[in-house]
Amino acid sequence: MEARTGRTARERRARLGLLACAALALVATLASLAVGPVTIPVEHVLAILWRAVGGSAAGAEIGLRETVVVLDIRLPRTLLGLMVGAATATAGAVMQGIFRNPLADPGLIGVSSGAALAAVLWIVLAAPLAAALPLALGSFGLPASAFAGALMVTMVLHVVATRDGRTSVATLLFAGIAFGAMAGAGTGIMLFVASDQQLRDFTFWTFGSLGGATWAKLTAAAPFVLVLLALAPPLARALDALALGEAAAFHVGIDVERVKRLAIAGVAAGAGAAVAAAGVIGFVGLVVPHLLRLLIGPGHRLLLPASALAGGALLLGADLVARTIAAPAELPLGIVTAAIGAPFFLWLLLRRRAELFG
Amino acid sequence: MYEAKEIDYAVPGRLLLEGADLSVRPGRVTALIGPNGAGKSTLLKVLAGELRPRRGRVLVDGRDITALGPARLAQRRAVLPQDVQVAFPFTVAEVAAIGLPPGERAPSRIAEALERVDLAGFRDRPYAALSGGEQQRVQIARALTQLASCAGPGYLLLDEPTSSLDLSHQLMVVDLARQVAREGGGVAAVLHDLNLAAMIADEIVALKNGQIAARGTPAEVLTDAIVADLYAVTARIGSAPPSGPFLLPQAMTRA
Numbered sequence: 034m035e036a037r038t039g040r041t042a043r044e045r046r047a048r049l050g051l052l053a054c055a056a057l058a059l060v061a062t063l064a065s066l067a068v069g070p071v072t073i074p075v076e077h078v079l080a081i082l083w084r085a086v087g088g089s090a091a092g093a094e095i096g097l098r099e100t101v102v103v104l105d106i107r108l109p110r111t112l113l114g115l116m117v118g119a120a121t122a123t124a125g126a127v128m129q130g131i132f133r134n135p136l137a138d139p140g141l142i143g144v145s146s147g148a149a150l151a152a153v154l155w156i157v158l159a160a161p162l163a164a165a166l167p168l169a170l171g172s173f174g175l176p177a178s179a180f181a182g183a184l185m186v187t188m189v190l191h192v193v194a195t196r197d198g199r200t201s202v203a204t205l206l207f208a209g210i211a212f213g214a215m216a217g218a219g220t221g222i223m224l225f226v227a228s229d230q231q232l233r234d235f236t237f238w239t240f241g242s243l244g245g246a247t248w249a250k251l252t253a254a255a256p257f258v259l260v261l262l263a264l265a266p267p268l269a270r271a272l273d274a275l276a277l278g279e280a281a282a283f284h285v286g287i288d289v290e291r292v293k294r295l296a297i298a299g300v301a302a303g304a305g306a307a308v309a310a311a312g313v314i315g316f317v318g319l320v321v322p323h324l325l326r327l328l329i330g331p332g333h334r335l336l337l338p339a340s341a342l343a344g345g346a347l348l349l350g351a352d353l354v355a356r357t358i359a360a361p362a363e364l365p366l367g368i369v370t371a372a373i374g375a376p377f378f379l380w381l382l383l384r385r386r387a388e389l390f391g
Numbered sequence: 392m393y394e395a396k397e398i399d400y401a402v403p404g405r406l407l408l409e410g411a412d413l414s415v416r417p418g419r420v421t422a423l424i425g426p427n428g429a430g431k432s433t434l435l436k437v438l439a440g441e442l443r444p445r446r447g448r449v450l451v452d453g454r455d456i457t458a459l460g461p462a463r464l465a466q467r468r469a470v471l472p473q474d475v476q477v478a479f480p481f482t483v484a485e486v487a488a489i490g491l492p493p494g495e496r497a498p499s500r501i502a503e504a505l506e507r508v509d510l511a512g513f514r515d516r517p518y519a520a521l522s523g524g525e526q527q528r529v530q531i532a533r534a535l536t537q538l539a540s541c542a543g544p545g546y547l548l549l550d551e552p553t554s555s556l557d558l559s560h561q562l563m564v565v566d567l568a569r570q571v572a573r574e575g576g577g578v579a580a581v582l583h584d585l586n587l588a589a590m591i592a593d594e595i596v597a598l599k600n601g602q603i604a605a606r607g608t609p610a611e612v613l614t615d616a617i618v619a620d621l622y623a624v625t626a627r628i629g630s631a632p633p634s635g636p637f638l639l640p641q642a643m644t645r646a
Contacts, residue, residue: 280441330481
């Protein structure tokens with residue numbers, strides 16, 4: 034009884050917000066499957082999905098072309114978008130919790146660039162090695178090395194920017210910019226020496242794209258994203274407590290070092306896999322958790338799942354814009370997210386200037 | 392009993408504690424006093440498990456706290472640190488609820504803790520919008536919430552609990568600490584105000600240069616000689632029979 038009567042207006046609103054995020058993700062998924070060069074009615078999309086999972090074939094007559102477009106072209110792309118968006122936004126929320134700072138976004142502080150460099154290094158240098166490996170194993174090499182790159186940058190950043198349990202925003206951002214620039218330069222050099230077959234193009238790694246989504250790519254990235262999505266919810270209480278500082282978190286029973294290790298591993302896995310599959314897509318990890326904190330509050334128990342859902346929805350929405358606005362050409366996805374995210378970032382800086390930089 | 396034994400604690404180039412002993416007994420309030428830099432807060436942090444001593448052990452009811460681990464230690468003691476900054480826009484009730492054990496939601500216990508620190512109507516206010524003293528009281532409520540869910544009467548460690556509080560709420564802290572002790576809990580509090588220390592404490596432990604300089608009842612420790620030695624002031628301590636020793640700032644001069 035206590036639990037029911039004790040719920041505050043804020044908690045009720047937070048629950049509604051989580052539901053709204055789920056609805057948004059569903060709508061974005063259907064839109065992503067339905068909209069494109071060939072527009073397919075939503076009821077056809079639903080029927081095709083239903084039949085694909087073994088449902089009865091009764092109902093409307095649906096052409097083979099529509100079935101192929103939905104199942105072979107748009108479904109992998111849509112699922113990849115959901116996964117990349119969920120991973121990026123959740124990684125952002127977790128990282129912000131650990132660094133106790135709303136500006137800690139994997140894209141902004143160089144973690145994604147580190148992942149991209151490691152991914153490109155893998156493709157260019159380890160290609161002969163990968164060819165020797167069994168195909169199934171070789172396909173995990175790319176997300177695994179992106180994970181390693183992300184992990185390295187995150188750990189170094191943590192050491193550089195955190196003193197006595199407090200993270201200096203200025204150090205974090207500047208070190209992040211430096212890492213991002215170094216990794217970007219490294220990626221540029223590798224792309225310069227790489228053959229066309231090894232790499233599609235520079236824009237993919239620096240601006241990101243969901244183009245070229247395949248089931249193989251999806252299955253290679255999925256385990257890494259699942260690591261993050263599985264690690265995050267059990268950390269919710271610890272992240273709430275960490276908002277009070279590392280000492281206070283320890284006082285209420287949090288094993289701070291263990292939590293930080295888990296969170297950093299999860300962030301690197303999720304951000305790394307997202308970069309390996311879709312290149313560097315900025316600002317999703319910054320914008321989504323921040324807006325959700327305004328909507329449902331900062332409690333991580335709801336913030337983390339809501340971030341995953343809304344991140345997936347936002348990325349699919351941005352992808353929809355990227356592939357329709359200049360059709361038949363396709364804009365790089367990261368340009369769309371930057372166009373939304375960069376002004377938002379500026380606004381965030383201006384609004385919080387005083388408390389961030391004193 | 393919650394005890395620190397023969398604690399040495401050092402930072403590079405400086406020994407902050409040397410052979411310091413401290414016992415916090417159930418049902419009693421211990422006040423830690425001493426000049427700035429004497430090691431009071433450091434000793435409290437070692438007791439809390441936040442700092443690892445170079446030498447010495449910390450035992451809670453006979454068990455070494457390093458063997459207990461953070462989660463089980465948190466079921467034995469609650470801590471009010473100095474100066475807590477909250478990173479995200481949490482409300483007052485949400486900050487207080489961080490003191491609850493994992494998985495527990497108890498709005499009535501949060502409400503009760505907030506009431507005890509005179510913040511009954513504040514539960515949905517953003518923490519960041521409160522004054523320093525109000526924020527300190529929210530943190531006290533959080534520690535009380537944690538203490539209430541301890542297994543048996545626990546221990547409460549307070550690091551300068553009155554530093555931002557007005558006169559009336561300083562007395563509130565005295566009452567809260569005495570109440571915790573009456574209910575069987577043990578309290579240790581770092582205090583600068585010697586009058587408050589005299590009012591709150593069964594025992595006063597005085598530190599100077601990282602060592603225990605004196606310990607005993609307020610009447611034993613708060614003497615002209617000891618206070619002069621601790622703080623390098625000449626003081627005339629008064630005595631009011633029911634409430635023990637008191638100091639008038641007007642009766643003091645820097646030595």
